[in-house]
Amino acid sequence: xxxxxxxxxxxxxxxxxxxxxxxxxxxxxxxxxxxxxxxxxxxxxxxxxxxxxxxxxxxxxxxxxxxxxxxxxxxxxxxxxxxxxxxxxxxxxxxxxxxxxxxxxxxxxxxxxxxxxxxxxxxxxxxxxxxxxxxxxxxxxxxxxxxxxxxxxxxxxxxxxxxxxxxxxxxxxxxxxxxxxxxxxxxxxxxxxxxxxxxxxxxxxxxxxxxxxxxxxxxxxxxxxxxxxxxxxxxxxxxxxxxxxxxxxxxxxxxxxxxxxxxxxxxxxxxxxxxxxxxxxxxxxxxxxxxxxxxxxxxxxxxxxxxxxxxxxxxxxxxxxxxxxxxxxxxxxxxxxxxxxxxxxxxxxxxxxxxxxxxxxxxxxx
Amino acid sequence: xxxxxxxxxxxxxxxxxxxxxxxxxxxxxxxxxxxxxxxxxxxxxxxxxxxxxxxxxxxxxxxxxxxxxxxxxxxxxxxxxxxxxxxxxxxxxxxxxxxxxxxxxxxxxxxxxxxxxxxxxxxxxxxxxxxxxxxxxxxxxxxxxxxxxxxxxxxxxxxxxxxxxxxxxxxxxxxxxxxxxxxxxxxxxxxxxxx
Amino acid sequence: xxxxxxxxxxxxxxxxxxxxxxxxxxxxxxxxxxxxxxxxxxxxxxxxxxxxxxxxxxxxxxxxxxxxxxxxxxxxxxxxxxxxxxxxxxxxxxxxxxxxxxxxxxxxxxxxxxxxxxxxxxxxxxxxxxxxxxxxxxxxxxxxxxxxxxxxxxxxxxxxxxxxxxxxxxxxxxxxxxxxxxxxxxxxxxxxxxxxxxxxxxxxxxxxxxxxxxxxxxxxxxxxxxxxxxxxxxxxxxxxxxxxxxxxxxxxxxxxxxxxxxxxxxxxxxxxxxxxxxxxxxxxxxxxxxxxxxxxxxxxxxxxxxxxxxxxxxxxxxxxxxxxxxxxxxxxxxxx
Numbered sequence: 001x002x003x004x005x006x007x008x009x010x011x012x013x014x015x016x017x018x019x020x021x022x023x024x025x026x027x028x029x030x031x032x033x034x035x036x037x038x039x040x041x042x043x044x045x046x047x048x049x050x051x052x053x054x055x056x057x058x059x060x061x062x063x064x065x066x067x068x069x070x071x072x073x074x075x076x077x078x079x080x081x082x083x084x085x086x087x088x089x090x091x092x093x094x095x096x097x098x099x100x101x102x103x104x105x106x107x108x109x110x111x112x113x114x115x116x117x118x119x120x121x122x123x124x125x126x127x128x129x130x131x132x133x134x135x136x137x138x139x140x141x142x143x144x145x146x147x148x149x150x151x152x153x154x155x156x157x158x159x160x161x162x163x164x165x166x167x168x169x170x171x172x173x174x175x176x177x178x179x180x181x182x183x184x185x186x187x188x189x190x191x192x193x194x195x196x197x198x199x200x201x202x203x204x205x206x207x208x209x210x211x212x213x214x215x216x217x218x219x220x221x222x223x224x225x226x227x228x229x230x231x232x233x234x235x236x237x238x239x240x241x242x243x244x245x246x247x248x249x250x251x252x253x254x255x256x257x258x259x260x261x262x263x264x265x266x267x268x269x270x271x272x273x274x275x276x277x278x279x280x281x282x283x284x285x286x287x288x289x290x291x292x293x294x295x296x297x298x299x300x301x302x303x304x305x306x307x308x309x310x311x312x313x314x315x316x317x318x319x320x321x322x323x324x325x326x327x328x329x330x331x332x333x334x335x336x337x338x339x340x341x342x343x344x345x346x347x348x349x350x351x352x353x354x355x356x357x358x359x360x361x362x363x364x365x366x
Numbered sequence: 367x368x369x370x371x372x373x374x375x376x377x378x379x380x381x382x383x384x385x386x387x388x389x390x391x392x393x394x395x396x397x398x399x400x401x402x403x404x405x406x407x408x409x410x411x412x413x414x415x416x417x418x419x420x421x422x423x424x425x426x427x428x429x430x431x432x433x434x435x436x437x438x439x440x441x442x443x444x445x446x447x448x449x450x451x452x453x454x455x456x457x458x459x460x461x462x463x464x465x466x467x468x469x470x471x472x473x474x475x476x477x478x479x480x481x482x483x484x485x486x487x488x489x490x491x492x493x494x495x496x497x498x499x500x501x502x503x504x505x506x507x508x509x510x511x512x513x514x515x516x517x518x519x520x521x522x523x524x525x526x527x528x529x530x531x532x533x534x535x536x537x538x539x540x541x542x543x544x545x546x547x548x549x550x551x552x553x554x555x556x557x558x559x560x561x
Numbered sequence: 562x563x564x565x566x567x568x569x570x571x572x573x574x575x576x577x578x579x580x581x582x583x584x585x586x587x588x589x590x591x592x593x594x595x596x597x598x599x600x601x602x603x604x605x606x607x608x609x610x611x612x613x614x615x616x617x618x619x620x621x622x623x624x625x626x627x628x629x630x631x632x633x634x635x636x637x638x639x640x641x642x643x644x645x646x647x648x649x650x651x652x653x654x655x656x657x658x659x660x661x662x663x664x665x666x667x668x669x670x671x672x673x674x675x676x677x678x679x680x681x682x683x684x685x686x687x688x689x690x691x692x693x694x695x696x697x698x699x700x701x702x703x704x705x706x707x708x709x710x711x712x713x714x715x716x717x718x719x720x721x722x723x724x725x726x727x728x729x730x731x732x733x734x735x736x737x738x739x740x741x742x743x744x745x746x747x748x749x750x751x752x753x754x755x756x757x758x759x760x761x762x763x764x765x766x767x768x769x770x771x772x773x774x775x776x777x778x779x780x781x782x783x784x785x786x787x788x789x790x791x792x793x794x795x796x797x798x799x800x801x802x803x804x805x806x807x808x809x810x811x812x813x814x815x816x817x818x819x820x821x822x823x824x825x826x827x828x829x830x831x832x833x834x835x836x837x838x839x840x841x842x843x844x845x846x847x848x849x850x851x852x853x854x855x856x857x858x859x860x861x862x863x864x865x866x867x868x869x870x871x872x873x874x875x876x877x878x879x880x881x882x883x884x885x886x887x888x889x890x891x892x893x894x895x896x897x
Contacts, residue, residue: 006685008685008686008687008690009685009694011687012687012690012691080652080653082651083651083652084623086623182648182650182651183648185646185647185648185649187646188748188749314748324656324819326655327655327656327657327658327660327819328656328657328736328819330655331655331656331657331658331736334658334680334688335680335681335686336681336797337681337862337863338681338719338781338798338799338860338862338877339718339780339781339782341799341860341861341863341877342780342799342800342801342845345780345845346778346780350774350776376618376619377619377671377672379624379627379628380619380627380669380670380671383631383668383669384669384671387631387634387635387638390635390638390639391638391812391825391828392827419631420628420631420632420635421628422628424629459632479756480757481752481753481755482646483643484637484640484645486636488635506788507641507788507827507829507830507831508638508827508828508829510810510829535640536640536791540636540639553638553640554639555639555641
């Protein structure tokens with residue numbers, strides 16, 4: 001016989017203890033350290049920083065440890081922490097042109113000032129599982145390059161194209177404060193800066209799929225990688241009472257400049273257009289996908305028909321956030337029995353009527 | 367020497383907000399409001415409490431002539447709220463009126479838009495006296511049974527402006543009335559008549 | 562941590578850095594047990610009381626966020642049933658799990674309040690427990706399971722059976738605030754429909770149900786018209802609860818965190834379920850009373866007892882049921 005019993009609190013406490021045990025795993029196995037995660041799972045850490053919208057590699061590594069390696073769960077921890085931090089204002093725009101590049105490639109030119117610097121990349125590896133990695137061992141040091149003075153010798157490809165007027169200019173900085181979708185609700189249509197912010201924070205898989213769709217005919221943009229650069233930039237802030245910039249430190253960024261479909265008109269000669277992607281850390285896949293979707297979302301601005309999902313602002317911005325998506329998808333696990341009861345009542349009634357009606361029709365036929 | 371804000375910023379703001387929330391939820395009914403502030407004249411303790419509780423760097427504020435003329439008031443508000451001051455009532459999120467008799471017509475403030483009626487101005491008036499059970503008749507959401515409110519001073523043409531404001535629903539301004547130790551609300555959803 | 566995290570920022574001392582938004586907590590925002598010690602919290606602000614857990618601002622949200630939500634609440638009350646956009650913050654629980662309701666409650670909560678939290682009508686479902694604990698930890702306020710003792714009731718999917726009184730506030734957790742969303746996915750379109758009070762598509766949909774099924778097929782989140790103007794989603798409460806919303810003595814606030822909307826129904830306000838002259842609005846009926854306390858005319862949960870299909874119906878509102886049993890009411894205890 002059913003007896004109303006309270007047990008929710010105890011059940012939750014036990015679930016938490018079980019989770020902590022599962023997270024640690026077999027105590028005979030050495031515990032992961034935050035330093036190990038930060039150093040040896042660096043690309044995962046970079047993704048958590050990018051989608052968490054918070055540059056703090058140690059924190060992201062800790063979040064990954066607490067989340068048992070679940071990226072979205074780790075992003076959640078970082079974002080919830082970010083909410084509690086005081087805001088002092090916006091930094092000055094970072095100058096990626098002055099980046100100390102660790103990696104810099106272009107698909108549009110075979111060679112260019114500054115050169116093609118391959119840097120650390122999986123791109124040319126053969127994806128054969130290296131079983132030797134299972135046994136830990138020393139790694140052969142890579143050759144060191146000559147020190148370079150990057151600021152002078154690594155100009156942006158897009159700047160080089162712009163010199164000849166071949167590519168649309170970068171939108172001018174009108175000095176207006178940048179919007180922030182974490183502080184104001186998004187109102188459609190959203191401007192490009194807000195769209196880029198949403199994409200930078202957006203789930204890598206979702207943005208990747210959308211970017212891919214543009215290459216397969218769902219909103220074609222004829223993309224070429226003008227440049228991808230990965231490296232460190234300085235972050236500066238101008239306190240009101242000082243009036244000059246104060247350096248806050250350096251962060252690693254990945255920037256992708258996508259050169260896309262040219263357009264012209266009766267009055268203006270054709271120029272290439274741009275798509276832009278920027279992420280924390282080294283996240284080329286994300287930066288590239290972001291640049292493809294950025295360009296697709298500019299369809300209306302550039303007079304192209306808005307026909308495919310990647311071009312649809314409301315669709316992209318409403319669904320690209322992994323926390324919103326997972327929150328709502330996973331909320332289906334919460335009790336819904338009250339509403340289900342309401343549905344049950346209706347379905348039972350409809351079925352009763354159906355059978356009653358078909359019985360009476362049968363009787364009438366006889 | 368700048369006058370202090372809430373003795374307890376967290377609970378002072380919360381208590382003030384609850385009084386205003388109740389005032390708008392039950393239009394016309396008097397709610398006690400004692401935030402213990404001693405702001406520079408001609409700012410009243412009630413106007414100051416609402417400014418500190420509800421305004422900040424995201425809310426442009428319009429001050430009437432009496433308040434705007436006082437550098438101490440401007441300094442007090444700038445220090446405690448960081449709210450930018452505007453001289454255009456149509457751009458104000460909040461308008462503080464020390465001299466209701468000279469309050470600009472309600473139509474000069476932001477009215478909101480059909481898609482976003484919430485973007486209209488909230489006016490806060492400092493009156494000498496508000497009383498229930500006499501004066502104007504109120505009807506609408508939040509009102510149970512006959513509810514009356516007497517305002518002193520009553521701005522000239524106020525009744526006609528409130529009627530016009532109500533006719534524009536869902537657009538329109540929302541009015542918060544204060545008197546010493548009291549606050550009452552006239553949201554745009556309230557119909558105000560003479561009898 | 563960068564230098565940015567350590568600069569003191571208080572409510573009542575000069576802030577050297579204007580241009581940003583005032584406020585901020587500074588402490589680790591996670592609520593669940595942590596596996597490593599959190600970074601040291603920022604020094605508490607001058608005059609600012611901490612919640613029961615050191616380093617949190619009272620009720621977790623920073624004062625700037627509370628102001629923003631409070632402003633939205635005031636405008637929502639002024640325009641009953643209209644969805645006010647607000648900049649929802651990331652909370653320590655996931656979107657979709659009550660963050661909107663939590664933000665509304667956190668913004669209105671005061672020291673003297675007594676908080677009740679229910680989910681599916683019960684105080685001890687896991688989500689209700691989790692949220693109640695969150696507020697107890699971050700604000701130290703009193704909590705209760707008794708509807709009559711609460712000043713604020715945060716709820717998911719039910720309205721308490723015990724009639725509410727003046728001075729109480731009911732905070733609903735809302736997943737999809739837009740009643741027209743399933744007819745029109747675009748926000749730009751639905752904003753216009755509400756602006757023009759163009760609700761024809763909703764009426765058509767309801768009437769199509771009648772032609773197809775003989776009944777309106779919406780059994781929960783049943784759309785209502787508020788104060789004769791805005792059509793509103795009452796949240797996924799069963800339509801059984803809709804009549805309780807009409808002319809309630811309590812203030813009803815609705816928070817949708819993921820969708821970033823707040824709306825409100827003031828007390829003593831008309832809330833009318835959409836219907837037709839030839840098909841008036843009807844609530845669910847249960848064939849039997851609560852098996853535990855004998856209550857009739859209340860919403861019941863169906864409990865499956867065995868795999869032979871035996872079942873029992875008991876009050877969904879656990880506080881109401883307990884109260885009746887404490888008063889001596891007894892049900893038959895029969896399974897059906």
